[in-house]
Amino acid sequence: MLELEKKRILLRDSYGGDALTPEPESYGRMVWRRFKKHKLAMAGLYVLIFMYALAIFAPMIATQSYEAVDPPNKLKPPSREHLMGTDHVGRDVFSRVIWGSRISLSVGFVAAAVAVTLGVLVGATAAYFGGWVDDILMRFTEIVMAFPTFFLLLTIVSILERSIFNIMLVIGLTSWPSLARMVRGQILSLREQEFTEAARALGASDARIIFRHILPNAMAPVIVSATMRIGGAILSESSLSFLGLGVPEPFPSWGSILNAGRNYLLQAPWITTFPGIFIFLTVLAFNYVGDGLRDALDPRLKD
Amino acid sequence: MRTYIIRRLLQMIPLLIGISIVNFTIMHLAPGDPVDLLVERNATAEERARIRELYGLNDPIYVQYFRWLSHVLRGDFGKSFVDGQSVSKTILERLPYTLYLNFLIMVVIYAVAVPIGIISALKQYSKFDHIMTTLAFLGQAVPSFWIGLILIYFFGLKLDWLPISGVGTIGLNVRTAGFWATFVDRAAHVVMPVIVVAFGSLTGVARYMRSSMLEVIRQDYVRTARAKGLPEKVVIVKHALRNALLPIVTLLGNELPLLFGGLVVIESIFSWPGIGLLSIRAIFQRDYQIVMAINMMGATLMVLGNFLADLLYVVVDPRIKYS
Numbered sequence: 299m300l301e302l303e304k305k306r307i308l309l310r311d312s313y314g315g316d317a318l319t320p321e322p323e324s325y326g327r328m329v330w331r332r333f334k335k336h337k338l339a340m341a342g343l344y345v346l347i348f349m350y351a352l353a354i355f356a357p358m359i360a361t362q363s364y365e366a367v368d369p370p371n372k373l374k375p376p377s378r379e380h381l382m383g384t385d386h387v388g389r390d391v392f393s394r395v396i397w398g399s400r401i402s403l404s405v406g407f408v409a410a411a412v413a414v415t416l417g418v419l420v421g422a423t424a425a426y427f428g429g430w431v432d433d434i435l436m437r438f439t440e441i442v443m444a445f446p447t448f449f450l451l452l453t454i455v456s457i458l459e460r461s462i463f464n465i466m467l468v469i470g471l472t473s474w475p476s477l478a479r480m481v482r483g484q485i486l487s488l489r490e491q492e493f494t495e496a497a498r499a500l501g502a503s504d505a506r507i508i509f510r511h512i513l514p515n516a517m518a519p520v521i522v523s524a525t526m527r528i529g530g531a532i533l534s535e536s537s538l539s540f541l542g543l544g545v546p547e548p549f550p551s552w553g554s555i556l557n558a559g560r561n562y563l564l565q566a567p568w569i570t571t572f573p574g575i576f577i578f579l580t581v582l583a584f585n586y587v588g589d590g591l592r593d594a595l596d597p598r599l600k601d
Numbered sequence: 602m603r604t605y606i607i608r609r610l611l612q613m614i615p616l617l618i619g620i621s622i623v624n625f626t627i628m629h630l631a632p633g634d635p636v637d638l639l640v641e642r643n644a645t646a647e648e649r650a651r652i653r654e655l656y657g658l659n660d661p662i663y664v665q666y667f668r669w670l671s672h673v674l675r676g677d678f679g680k681s682f683v684d685g686q687s688v689s690k691t692i693l694e695r696l697p698y699t700l701y702l703n704f705l706i707m708v709v710i711y712a713v714a715v716p717i718g719i720i721s722a723l724k725q726y727s728k729f730d731h732i733m734t735t736l737a738f739l740g741q742a743v744p745s746f747w748i749g750l751i752l753i754y755f756f757g758l759k760l761d762w763l764p765i766s767g768v769g770t771i772g773l774n775v776r777t778a779g780f781w782a783t784f785v786d787r788a789a790h791v792v793m794p795v796i797v798v799a800f801g802s803l804t805g806v807a808r809y810m811r812s813s814m815l816e817v818i819r820q821d822y823v824r825t826a827r828a829k830g831l832p833e834k835v836v837i838v839k840h841a842l843r844n845a846l847l848p849i850v851t852l853l854g855n856e857l858p859l860l861f862g863g864l865v866v867i868e869s870i871f872s873w874p875g876i877g878l879l880s881i882r883a884i885f886q887r888d889y890q891i892v893m894a895i896n897m898m899g900a901t902l903m904v905l906g907n908f909l910a911d912l913l914y915v916v917v918d919p920r921i922k923y924s
Binding site: 437438440441442443444445446448449450452453454456457529533536537540541543553556560563564567570574577578581582585586589 | 620
């Protein structure tokens with residue numbers, strides 16, 4: 299392989315470089331070039347970079363502690379001192395939203411990672427082994443899928459001890475089935491396509507076919523769905539926290555800040571406004587980035 | 602067709618058994634002794650043992666499961682450990698409110714989403730289509746409870762136009778206030794929850810309708826209809842639309858479980874006394890009999906809904922054949 303490459307470069311250089319044999323564009327570069335064309339996806343990407351920067355540098359950005367209560371200064375409107383006002387016990391909403399981005403974003407990410415890992419594992423195993431393994435795994439997937447997702451989530455969360463880790467885990471555990479089905483379907487259909495057949499005809503080993511030909515092609519929809527799932531998991535967490543079953547106090551997540559402001563809607567609308575905007579923007583950004591990735595990763599779409 | 606239906610019905614049995622086992626297992630992983638909910642706080646050990654025996658809590662778990670299952674098959678979900686009421690009765694009392702709300706939501710969703718989807722498809726890439734695509738993204742990203750709170754803030758509290766909780770004004774009904782006053786009162790109560798849920802979900806249906814319509818207007822039979830000189834209106838309404846609506850009809854099967862539940866958050870915000878509010882209360886009170894019943898009913902409806910969706914597919918689309 300290396301020899302060939304050396305020969306190619308030698309040949310190319312002797313003929314005067316790139317004009318005759320242009321360097322083929324790498325896959326990653328092609329995806330990025332196509333992704334850049336999707337303006338809203340780029341905007342989404344910038345929003346996400348901004349949000350993650352807030353989360354990473356939270357200790358430097360947050361002006362105050364997220365848990366320090368100050369009852370005399372409760373329900374104060376936004377001011378220079380409290381950029382987003384204060385909540386019902388006088389905590390600084392701005393600092394809570396900034397620290398909350400850490401919790402909300404990590405819950406979203408870990409939950410999606412759990413769902414994707416489980417989904418790919420179950421889906422790929424079912425598709426690869428087929429037969430009774432496939433039957434059992436898919437029946438189990440159907441069973442989990444039959445439960446009303448959010449209610450199942452509520453049920454399990456209410457049984458377990460309330461912790462950030464458990465919230466992440468349960469959101470992931472209740473949202474993998476659709477992914478498993480998708481991965482299985484992808485692999486089953488890719489297995490029958492011409493390029494797999496061609497690879498087989500050329501004498502490629504099973505492992506090579508699976509890892510070089512099938513999985514890379516099956517990964518594109520997985521990456522897209524994983525991106526959107528992070529947004530979905532952030533929404534689930536915020537709904538749970540909003541109902542008072544999410545991230546336990548005093549830790550702030552965007553949903554739990556909203557929950558605290560629920561009873562002070564008229565006196566202090568800022569408590570609910572700002573975290574709502576953050577949830578909304580972040581989820582929107584994830585969805586647009588996912589949409590952009592879908593277009594960029596699909597090899598059948600011509601530029 | 603008949604063998605297909607019978608086979609699908611038979612396939613449902615192991616699925617439902619699996620669902621009931623998972624459901625029962627989850628509830629039995631719950632910490633805490635159910636006896637605590639059943640006895641007085643200062644009950645003696647003897648009393649506790651008696652209650653335990655009475656409710657069959659000493660039996661092995663599989664015995665308890667089969668006992669529960671045999672009752673469920675007869676439509677009996679047992680008694681609540683919290684207030685001693687029959688679970689089935691409690692759920693049936695709440696069900697009409699949830700059905701009423703969800704029915705209205707569904708009507709609004711389809712009445713708005715189908716025309717939007719059709720226009721988007723006919724004017725693909727137009728300004729209207731772009732705006733609707735953007736709205737679809739917004740609708741999927743915005744937390745429904747946040748929209749709910751915003752509406753409550755403006756229309757309920759600031760402007761004071763709409764009531765913010767419940768189904769209707771207590772004591773106000775057709776007999777005390779007449780038909781119209783009652784109608785207006787009920788409508789005012791239901792309008793905000795309907796808008797909040799419909800906004801979040803109708804975008805999905807509209808996108809679905811759009812792609813279905815786009816697919817149909819590229820078909821040969823539409824081209825044929827145009828080629829034989831039919832007016833565009835007839836081509837669209839009689840030839841394209843009828844076929845494009847088929848997949849939408851089958852969506853209705855999938856909506857069945859949604860009619861029953863799924864609105865925990867919305868019912869909680871608007872204090873709507875339906876299944877959602879009941880379930881959140883049951884979860885907070887650790888009333889596992891009710892939680893188990895709602896999970897079981899929801900899952901069963903989901904299975905039935907999928908079956909119905911598949912059946913509708915065969916009924917509306919003669920091209921699909923099942924062996």
